[in-house]
Amino acid sequence: MQVDTLGDVPMTFSVEFYGTERTGRYDLRDNFTAFRRTLWRFVETVRSGDPALDPDETLDVVRTLIAGRIADREDRRVSLDEVT
Missing domain, CATH: 4.10.910 (30s ribosomal protein s13; domain 2)
Structure with missing residues (x-):
């Protein structure tokens, strides 16, 4: 994981995957929605007792x-x- 503190930049989060066949980079531009989904998944996991x-x-x-x-x-x- 790499965390850059570059100041005021438009793109705030990206994920890169490296494999033997290819690589991929995905930019996450809506951090709030991603955080909300993660939090929702955590709550559902706690409620159901079934780990994600x-x-x-x-x-x-x-x-x-x-x-x-x-x-x-x-x-x-x-x-x-x-x-x-």
Whole structure:
């Protein structure tokens, strides 16, 4: 994630995706609506008790990030099995 504090600029948020086949950049120009949708999704998740994202997939993502930090710090390959 990169946060730029450029002052008064028209575009305030963009997301970039990088894959093996292609990349994509998406500009978000209506932050209020995006925030409102996110807040609504959170409230619905709390009400229903059904998580919007699969908890196991979320844990895999977190383990991947942790493994990446360890690999960078220790300059070695890190298996996800090592991260508990």
